[in-house]
Amino acid sequence: MSSLAETNLFKPIKVGPVTLTNRVVLAPTTRLRNTETLVATDSMLEFYIERARNNGGLLISEGAFTSPDVGSFPFAPMLYTAELVFSWKKITDAVHPNGSSIAIQIAGLGRAGDPKDFKDGGFPFAAPSAIYLTEDSKEVAEKVGNLLREFTIDDLHRVKDDFISAAKRSVDRAGFDIVELHAANMFLLNQFLEEASNQRTDQYGGSIENRSRFVLEVVDGVIEAVGADRTAVRISRYCRSQGGESVDAKVSPIVNYGYFVNELERRAKNGKRLAYLLFVEPRVSGDNIIEESYVPDSSWLNEIWKGIIIRSGNLLHGDGYPLLRKYVGSGDRTLIGSSRYYTSNPDLVNRLKNGYFLTQYDGPTFYRVMTNEGYLTSPNCGETVYKQEILSSVPKPLAQD
Template identity: 50%
Template sequence: MSPPALKDTNLFKPIKVGSVTLQNRLAYAPTTRRRNTNEFIPTNLIKTHYEDRAENNGGLIITEATFVSPQGGLYTNCPMIHTKQQAEAWKQIAQGVHDKGSAIAMQLWHLGRAADASVLKEHGVPYLAPSAKYYDDSRKKVADKAEIELKAFTWNQVQEIIEDFKDAAVNAIKVSGFDFVEIHAAHMYTLPQFLDIASNERTDKYGGSIENRTRLTLEVIDALIDAIGAEKVGIRISPYATFQGGSGAESKIMHPIAQYAYLYSELERRGKEGKRIAYVHSVEPRVANGADVEDAPEYSTEWVRQIWKGVLIRTGSYLHQDGYKNLIRDVNIDDRTLIGASRYYTSNPDLANKLKNGLELTPYDRNTFYVGGNYGYNTFGKFGEDAKGKDSAEAKLEGVALA
């Protein structure tokens, strides 16, 4: 059964996001692929990847998660926007996407306890989290082997998180020329580690109550609004995620609606006060980070729309369902919803065209996601083109720092 053409749905109607008018409501959701240099600098391979997916698109490209500073990470071969060299490299990518007619947002990342302790040790960076609580034994074993101990952020170090996000946002918008930044507050990295009662055992003003656990995320939001303007700020949130130790809806302590409804309400309050951010990016409960949730229950997320009245990006396995039933329902439910896709964007550079015209999607290859190199990254063809094999010249291209 051929997939339906979506050209007559809201997905292919223009929409204004912040001060930018998109030609459609399709977003390339953040997709970490580890194609950067050892110095966390984007390469020519990354520029090609985003340009290919921006061409004849007109929607929103959201970059892979990008470290705000060395203290915000680290993982190998992931990007950063902290130094002038890193910002100049990203500038070439943003310009390339703009030249192809699409808009681009940079997702800003801070890892906390999810960081790779061995990489932190190599770079002389401390291993920090809201509380000194590993989310599983495997992370403790890595830390023990690297002879680095997980410790709780001090009050001063929490303030540095805010400053690092602000500095990275200024670099992205004012140096690199991005349209938006997206604060990564999903999937149990630093900010959701503060939000989640399972990972936050603090007794200061950043722990305890719902309001206190939300404080840091809102302080980051406010700092970015002041630094670059609300219309250039987005945030990604995953209320139901259990990835990396998140409580999820089965929590015996607190249902995620209790915690996250307050966060959405505070964002909406700012909107009503003239500081409405560009968008909220909400991850549906059918997905956990990059993987589908097995036998995922159909939790209703209608409460998010009832609280937040601004532009909403919804991401979560929309392209895995025959007939795109949930996608069509959700994008047509109002006039302010975008749909995010990630895994099928890796294998379909012309995803917008295929969805618009009802063309078959090329399956993605998870085995190539995090292994580096150009194979499985820029070797997938557009409609009517064959993919390049492992022995092709394209597959053997190596990444070179853009700056």
């Protein structure tokens, strides 16, 4: 592979409150390495230290859920109790001395969650509309007696407050530089934006403006809590995961997300410019690569949003990374996010800068809970082995469970 050292990828850039020495970003990368009670572990600490060292760029954490009542994955992060926040503070305290910056992504599940998990936690199974993601989800909901229902207005006030509180805890107590709102991949916030999952008849459904309303209210609340320059949003306007319809939606993604992004740009022109928008590229659906006869051209986003852009999704492919070069070379405000190759190449920044080969990632090890296999077992370039005790050790909590 050829070196990218002379491209814009290795020019400094200011993103929100931080100045980065390069434009390679660890994109949000769910790995399920927390404890059973969702506390961050010493393995996670080492994972982020490895990627912060000799970097100077931006790391974005895996999605952390705001509160139990919007759902969570087993062994995934959450920013809800003092112990959970404290465990993440140990990670941010280690990333910053290594010269890198770190953002946290916060999210909810809604209809993408497990009805049984909601039931076991004593919470209703709720979403923007009572439209099940799959027949399997409906069957489980009926079996456990926790049928999917539409959020009430009171519910929405609570959900919004949960996002705002989680954002404030993330910055004020956990030490993150930026908070990224996960409005992509048909997770909770994205479910409001899409007609396939939002068929409400009140002020939060129906028209494009109404479907965008709740997410924009969350954005405004987080801006008020931590500042616009510490707030970011992730969207996937061509999503096909978890019920996303991409270009097959009744309303074109260009129209639907064009309105939403334009509203964010309007706020920016009024002095509230977000740190960045992260755009998931069309060739990625969740953690899978998709092949379609038609791959949409997403360059229209640059015509609407005039701030910092992070483009993420299958960009480290092709001889010399032509798509990556196209994006970083077409302007002076684009960063490139990587998830899969950042799992198998902790020194990814160094490899891209010098044109070194990339170690192929091992998909089957992405989500192996309470183990370091496929998590801390990828060596830096030039290294061939890792310590056997890493593989045999069990991740330990960074705070009391």
